[in-house]
Amino acid sequence: MLTDSQPQLQTVRVPLATQPYQILIGHAWWQHLPRTVLETIPDLRRAILVADNAVVDSWGGPLATDLRNAGSRTDLITIPSGETSKSVAGIARIWEEFCRLEADRTTVVLALGGGVVGDLAGFAAATYARGLRFVQIPTTLLAQVDSSVGGKTGINLSAAKNIVGAFWQPALVLIDTATLQTLPQREYISGLAEIIKYGVVLDREFFVWLEEHAEKLLDRDPQALAHAIATSCRLKAGVVCEDERETTGRRAILNYGHTFAHAIETVTGYKQWLHGEAVAIGMDHAARLAQRLGRLSSAEVARQRKLIERCRLPSRWTSSDAEALWHAMQRDKKVASGKLRFVLSDGIGSGGLVDNVTRETVMEVLTELA
Numbered sequence: 040m041l042t043d044s045q046p047q048l049q050t051v052r053v054p055l056a057t058q059p060y061q062i063l064i065g066h067a068w069w070q071h072l073p074r075t076v077l078e079t080i081p082d083l084r085r086a087i088l089v090a091d092n093a094v095v096d097s098w099g100g101p102l103a104t105d106l107r108n109a110g111s112r113t114d115l116i117t118i119p120s121g122e123t124s125k126s127v128a129g130i131a132r133i134w135e136e137f138c139r140l141e142a143d144r145t146t147v148v149l150a151l152g153g154g155v156v157g158d159l160a161g162f163a164a165a166t167y168a169r170g171l172r173f174v175q176i177p178t179t180l181l182a183q184v185d186s187s188v189g190g191k192t193g194i195n196l197s198a199a200k201n202i203v204g205a206f207w208q209p210a211l212v213l214i215d216t217a218t219l220q221t222l223p224q225r226e227y228i229s230g231l232a233e234i235i236k237y238g239v240v241l242d243r244e245f246f247v248w249l250e251e252h253a254e255k256l257l258d259r260d261p262q263a264l265a266h267a268i269a270t271s272c273r274l275k276a277g278v279v280c281e282d283e284r285e286t287t288g289r290r291a292i293l294n295y296g297h298t299f300a301h302a303i304e305t306v307t308g309y310k311q312w313l314h315g316e317a318v319a320i321g322m323d324h325a326a327r328l329a330q331r332l333g334r335l336s337s338a339e340v341a342r343q344r345k346l347i348e349r350c351r352l353p354s355r356w357t358s359s360d361a362e363a364l365w366h367a368m369q370r371d372k373k374v375a376s377g378k379l380r381f382v383l384s385d386g387i388g389s390g391g392l393v394d395n396v397t398r399e400t401v402m403e404v405l406t407e408l409a
Contacts, residue, residue: 049269053188053276055283058208062188062272066261067217069098073105076149076174079211083147086113087140089133089160091152093120094178097221099151102176114140118156122309125155125194127203133163147172147210153179153226154186154314158204161192165207175209178218180230180264181315184237184271187212189279189293195309199370200301206284212272216264229315231256231350232296234267236322237274239343240295243388245270246346253349291392295382296321302367306360312353319352328396328404329383339387361405365398 051062063075077083086106090099095117106113116136118124137146148171150160157175164173175187193204219227234256238246248266249256255263275293282289299321303312312320326343329335347354368379379401384390 049265051269051272051276053208053279055208055280057283058190058210060209060211062212062214062276064183064214064216064265064269064272066215066265069102069215069217070105072102072176072213072215073109073111075213076106076211077109077111080147080172080174082145083111085143085146086111086149087116087137087142087146088113088149088151089116089118089156089163091120091156091178092117094152094218098178098218102149102151118152118159120152120155122155122195122304122314125158125201127194127196129159130162130194133159134167137163137167142167142171144168144171147174149174149176150187151176151178152182153177154182157182157186158192158201159194161190161207161209162194162204165192165205170207173207173209175212177212177214179222180219180227180268181233182230183214183216183219183268184230185233185275185293187214188272188275189290190283198305198367200304200309202370208283214268216261216268219259219264226313227259228257228351229313232315232318232322232347232352234271235343235346235350235352236293236295236318237271239322239384239387240292240382240390241274241278241388242270243386245274246387250346250349253346257350288392291380292382292390295384295390296323296325298368298371298379298381299324299364301371302364303356303359305367305370306363312356316353319347319354320356323347323354324404325381325383327407328381328401329385331400331403332383332393332396334383334385334393339384342387343384359405361402364405365402368401 048063048065103113103115148164150157164171177183177187190206190208193201296318300317303317326340344354383393
């Protein structure tokens with residue numbers, strides 16, 4: 040696909056039986072993205088680019104222009120930044136725009152931005168005209184290592200996050216780490232939480248590598264970033280291929296820390312914490328819960344917390360309302376037959392789904408401020 044004159048790319052394959060696709064990862068290869076899209080989807084004549092307002096000027100406008108120059112009719116839809124865009128009103132607006140632009144089954148939807156754009160545009164692609172092809176072009180670290188891979192799309196309701204959605208795999212994922220150089224520091228650091236997650240529950244060696252390279256990641260070193268992103272994508276792709284639609288429970292492991300995190304986001308109206316920050320706090324909660332259940336040693340709890348804090352992420356929310364968090368968790372998608380389940384680590388590099396955790400034990404963790 041790529042000539043010798045182009046930047047070297049790392050390729051992660053997602054070999055799903057129904058929709059195999061590739062994740063292409065490189066640095067400063069943005070000018071080659073339009074041709075890569077057109078070569079991967081050779082019949083692309085009509086595209087709709089859905090872009091976050093924050094990246095329209097720097098990345099969205101030029102990409103739309105390049106696609107047009109390459110022969111694809113391309114329209115641009117912009118959405119406001121932030122989790123509040125993932126709403127019923129937000130998805131309805133995109134559907135109406137698709138209709139106004141006369142999108143049809145030959146249209147390819149491209150999502151440009153962070154996880155919010157990917158979730159929204161992906162859900163729109165999954166549902167409009169009963170399914171349009173879809174390309175993920177994530178520009179935030181969190182989206183590059185997590186939400187752009189695996190086919191989960193959706194929106195929030197006021198009482199629960201990501202509760203309405205669909206599984207809709209992309210045809211292609213394109214990652215240019217150069218987009219991270221312009222990302223605000225807080226948003227960039229937020230993405231490190233999802234990277235840490237993979238090490239904690241899936242790969243001990245990767246966790247050790249993160250301990251050794253935390254400073255390089257904080258400095259946005261291109262080589263360290265490429266390795267962390269590619270490893271994260273490979274780990275997630277492996278789990279997704281085992282359990283694409285969450286029918287066996289295996290894919291739930293990717294939600295380590297997220298039961299707590301989604302509750303934190305819900306009770307704060309998605310305004311106080313970025314997603315990765317909530318995940319970092321949620322992982323610390325999950326580790327302390329695992330310790331109380333005898334699954335994780337105090338040394339490993341401290342080791343995880345140390346890496347979280349070295350990456351300048353929060354590990355505590357001391358002013359939280361434990362009762363409000365508990366009630367929000369009852370709407371978690373991992374609730375089965377009215378019983379709350381948690382993804383917990385049983386040692387760095389390993390984890391699984393745990394049933395029947397008592398309310399009393401969870402409340403002890405939520406009220407512990409030390």
